Amino acid sequence: MTNRLIRSPHSVLLSFSGVCALLILFGTVTAQGATYYVATTGSDSNPGTSDRPWRNPQRCTTSPIKAGDTCIVRSGTYTDTDGNGAVVWVYNRTTTPSGTASGPITIKSEKPLGAVIAVSSRNGLNTGFYVDKPYYVIEGFNISGGSNSGSSATYHGIYLTSSADGAVVRANSIHHIGRAVCSNSDNGFPGVFVKGTSSVLIERNRIYSIGRRRNGESGCSTTRYQHDHGIYVTGASNVTVRRNVIYDSNRGYPIHVYRGTTSNLNIYHNTLSGKSPTGKPTGHILLASTIRTANIKNNISTDAKSGMVVITGLTASGVSINYNMSNTITNAKGGSYSGVQFSNNFDRISTLGFVSNSTNDFRLVSGSPAINRGTTSGVPPVSDGAPDISAYEYAVQNNISSPLTPTGLRAL
Numbered sequence: 001m002t003n004r005l006i007r008s009p010h011s012v013l014l015s016f017s018g019v020c021a022l023l024i025l026f027g028t029v030t031a032q033g034a035t036y037y038v039a040t041t042g043s044d045s046n047p048g049t050s051d052r053p054w055r056n057p058q059r060c061t062t063s064p065i066k067a068g069d070t071c072i073v074r075s076g077t078y079t080d081t082d083g084n085g086a087v088v089w090v091y092n093r094t095t096t097p098s099g100t101a102s103g104p105i106t107i108k109s110e111k112p113l114g115a116v117i118a119v120s121s122r123n124g125l126n127t128g129f130y131v132d133k134p135y136y137v138i139e140g141f142n143i144s145g146g147s148n149s150g151s152s153a154t155y156h157g158i159y160l161t162s163s164a165d166g167a168v169v170r171a172n173s174i175h176h177i178g179r180a181v182c183s184n185s186d187n188g189f190p191g192v193f194v195k196g197t198s199s200v201l202i203e204r205n206r207i208y209s210i211g212r213r214r215n216g217e218s219g220c221s222t223t224r225y226q227h228d229h230g231i232y233v234t235g236a237s238n239v240t241v242r243r244n245v246i247y248d249s250n251r252g253y254p255i256h257v258y259r260g261t262t263s264n265l266n267i268y269h270n271t272l273s274g275k276s277p278t279g280k281p282t283g284h285i286l287l288a289s290t291i292r293t294a295n296i297k298n299n300i301s302t303d304a305k306s307g308m309v310v311i312t313g314l315t316a317s318g319v320s321i322n323y324n325m326s327n328t329i330t331n332a333k334g335g336s337y338s339g340v341q342f343s344n345n346f347d348r349i350s351t352l353g354f355v356s357n358s359t360n361d362f363r364l365v366s367g368s369p370a371i372n373r374g375t376t377s378g379v380p381p382v383s384d385g386a387p388d389i390s391a392y393e394y395a396v397q398n399n400i401s402s403p404l405t406p407t408g409l410r411a412l
């Protein structure tokens, strides 16, 4: 009995090694920070513990939060309580904590999509999250809203500024952003706005029903048909957009790269669906800026008006577009462009093999031509060693450990 409690230095060493092996196995070698909680039953003067949680997710951006900490937001609906237009505004103030590359600050819904972020409806800026400090992770939220048709109204699901370097937007559902608004406002209503940010990762989100009413929709009269994008990137660097599902985002482009200089842009394994009834805009990915090095691969596109990638006003170097699949064409305008290489794309594939287009269930069926047709080059490895051209990897698309989406679907 006593002997069991006696450890030799050797056994301690083995035990330590074992722990290290487990940590490496599960990939959890990260800075360990504190965990705080938010609940609709809480109070911002509470200590933020599990049994005495805070009230508002805004509280996740102030002391004692520090780099490496996690703020868990329990199920319920959260609003802009102080009227500044953001449900959570990560202020660019010296008193606002910054994350670091090894210790980001994570704000996360406890239950995937259980925490609802209700975007406000001021005649001005409205956004779920406005991130103006580095290394914040926004994960698992259900974000929607925006109804004011005022001429200055603008709506965003998540807004990342040039001070939000290292931001991660992961496994959120971002939808119905200003969707019932009838407006000629020049302000865009994007799902995710990446404005000058460096080192951004946008992954495994479901982004749909973005943007204002079309001309003629529910009696609306508007001349704006391409202002409201799923993901809008302008003048950013080291941007990765992967394994997102984007549909009904055709009051703008599902993925829009516009103005400024964007460098090292990676867009891969996204599923893009939907055609505007008015035929505008014409495609799913717009490249209309200066772009230095981009890799657009393993994306699948269905029902774009003209094609997947629309190029206009582009100044490019090192833009590679390959191993994409669509039921239209990859190069929407069919032109040749300096600095852009289209190759090995699968065009005019009449049946892409989704479970159900009509219910936006874009998992693949067993006979899908997208299975195992992607490139392995420059993308993370997949379980069967052969990437599918999709947000979903067929072999593991029903894995219950993957994040849930509103309709019970799962993306990697």
Ligand SMILES: [Ca+2]
Binding pocket: 058, 080, 081, 082, 083, 084, 085, 086, 087, 088, 089
């Ligand atoms: Ca606020």
Ligand SMILES: [Ca+2]
Binding pocket: 371, 372, 382, 384, 385, 386, 387, 388, 393, 394, 395
């Ligand atoms: Ca595969």
